[in-house]
Amino acid sequence: MRNQSEREVDIQYLKTMVYYAGEVKDRLARAQRYNISVNDDMVVESIALLLGQIGEQLDSKKLSEEVQTKYQGNPIDFSSISRFRNKAYHHYGFMNAKGILLASQGMDELIEQLNFIIRKEQIDLDNLF
Structure with a gap:
């Protein structure tokens, strides 16, 4: 169970x-x-780097495993984001503009899903008091 500070960091x-x-x-x-x-x-390169930074937040020293597990697949597939980050950073030569641009088209939905999680986590945090 995460404490107040850990929840705020998440x-x-x-x-x-x-x-x-x-x-x-x-x-x-x-x-x-x-x-x-x-x-x-x-x-394409700047978008790939930005998409990679989204996935970078899923590092185990950043967004907690607890949050990632809690919301995995509902509403966000964190593992897909993490795989994309690895591909963007470590196998960039194998990526193509079409794949990167396709991934970038889901940003409205991703933002909506992330804001949903933020609201839920904020409610959980507020209920600690």
Whole structure:
């Protein structure tokens, strides 16, 4: 059972994931605004790094295993995010623009799911008092 401080840290890592998901959306919008193809290498690489940062928050020293287990598959598949992070960081040469851009299209849903978890965790935290 996580204590108050650990729960607060978990909420912060979830909020960090929301931030990076928002940055993915912003990067795509910026590319469109400046008429840069979403297939442009710089756009794809920056989105891949941002997507990787979402997965980076799932490190065992960051978002707790308890939270990841509690919400795995309902509403978020944390293991898929983690696998994507590993692929983006360690096997970048095997990734293609299509796969990265496909992953980036789910940001609205991911943000909604993360905010749901944040609200639930915040309620649990508030109920400690």
